[in-house]
Amino acid sequence: MSSLFYIWDAKQHHPEVTIDSLAQAEYYATNSQCTGFTEKFKNWLLNVENIVTNPELAANFDEEIIGSFTNVTRYLDAADNVFKIEQGLLVKSKYLYKILIETLRQHDLVAFDARSYLFFSQEQIFPDQHNIERMLDTVSPVTQEQLEQFKAIPPNEDELIIFAKQWLKSHLETLNFIDQRKINQYNESIGRYRDVGESIYENILIITSPNPFGYKHISLTSYVQVKPNITIRLLREHPINNYTLQYDPVIHGINSKLLPITQPEQLKNIFQQIYDFLIYDAEKHQDIETLNQWLNHGDEKEYITGLGAISRLVLAKYVNDPLYNQLCYSPIKMSMR
Numbered sequence: 001m002s003s004l005f006y007i008w009d010a011k012q013h014h015p016e017v018t019i020d021s022l023a024q025a026e027y028y029a030t031n032s033q034c035t036g037f038t039e040k041f042k043n044w045l046l047n048v049e050n051i052v053t054n055p056e057l058a059a060n061f062d063e064e065i066i067g068s069f070t071n072v073t074r075y076l077d078a079a080d081n082v083f084k085i086e087q088g089l090l091v092k093s094k095y096l097y098k099i100l101i102e103t104l105r106q107h108d109l110v111a112f113d114a115r116s117y118l119f120f121s122q123e124q125i126f127p128d129q130h131n132i133e134r135m136l137d138t139v140s141p142v143t144q145e146q147l148e149q150f151k152a153i154p155p156n157e158d159e160l161i162i163f164a165k166q167w168l169k170s171h172l173e174t175l176n177f178i179d180q181r182k183i184n185q186y187n188e189s190i191g192r193y194r195d196v197g198e199s200i201y202e203n204i205l206i207i208t209s210p211n212p213f214g215y216k217h218i219s220l221t222s223y224v225q226v227k228p229n230i231t232i233r234l235l236r237e238h239p240i241n242n243y244t245l246q247y248d249p250v251i252h253g254i255n256s257k258l259l260p261i262t263q264p265e266q267l268k269n270i271f272q273q274i275y276d277f278l279i280y281d282a283e284k285h286q287d288i289e290t291l292n293q294w295l296n297h298g299d300e301k302e303y304i305t306g307l308g309a310i311s312r313l314v315l316a317k318y319v320n321d322p323l324y325n326q327l328c329y330s331p332i333k334m335s336m337r
Helices: 022-030 039-052 055-060 063-068 085-092 094-106 131-138 142-149 157-170 264-285 288-297 298-302 308-318 325-334
Strands: 004-008 084-085 110-113 118-120 178-183 188-197 201-208 214-225 230-241
Touching: 004 039, 004 085, 022 055, 022 110, 022 118, 039 094, 039 308, 055 142, 063 085, 084 085, 094 110, 094 118, 094 131, 118 131, 131 264, 142 157, 157 201, 157 214, 157 288, 201 264, 214 264, 214 288, 214 308, 230 298, 230 308, 288 298, 288 308, 308 325
Parallel strands: none
Antiparallel strands: 004 084, 004 110, 110 118, 178 188, 188 201, 201 214, 214 230
16 A cells, blocks of 8 residues: 555544544555545635645745645535545645644544554544644744744755755845856756856855755855856855855865754754855955965865866966966866875
8 A cells, every 4th residue: 555644524434433442544545536635625625735835834845746736626516525645745744744633623624644554633633642642742833034034944855955045135235146157068057156257157056965854065156257158167065064064275174064054043053154154155256366476375175176186277277366376276186186
């Protein structure tokens, strides 16, 4: 049997039978009838839609969840009388799981969770009703206002990604990253870029981790336009080590250990460091000579690895760096190790 979450109106589906075992619940969940949904069931679906599509609660759901419960009227004329929800949606959001259970019980419906092997009705939950209700009590919604004020943390990795995008958007006036299209020999795509100097622009990605839950590093790519169809691309990665953004190799080092984000203060601390570094980063992009000095002779050199070392040498050659020959020795030596 598929690991689905089944919901139905028991008084329509089997009016003479009261479910008192998981075997019964599984049987009625997987043996639906072509009678359609009752008005009570349709009202429940509309209730769930109102909650999931509430902008104030958007931080609790990703686009797939919101899309699944938007315009639920498309489900109302279904012939089948058992509603099925993919477990993948429930894994993404504990709050979705909670509101499904709370609302279906309020509307006197029943449900069978094939993945966890649980049955829910208005009168009872089995097995282990006490522990399940206690677990549900610990789940609270996160509001957009709480996130913006760093009074809560995003509930899942998808929301970490959305939070980072919204954070960059909220600091548009100072950090200047906007979604725009850039064309070079590497790609033609829409990304979060900022124009930071004459013939220089920069892209940012804030990379997440599902386990441990949090942000792994920020990835910054500088582009130096040397000709209309030729661009030097310079990738740097700054890890987040124990909630500290690494950008000074002497103070922070270059090796990192990711710890899970469990408190809003940790999230606030990380993004304050990202903000401060991005302001400093913009200053280093004011012109090509300043950028070359930083990438080839300054601290930022330590955060350019692999083939990125070749790109910074190309930059040094382009600006006629007087120490170009000395710079060439370092990456050759590294490649021979």
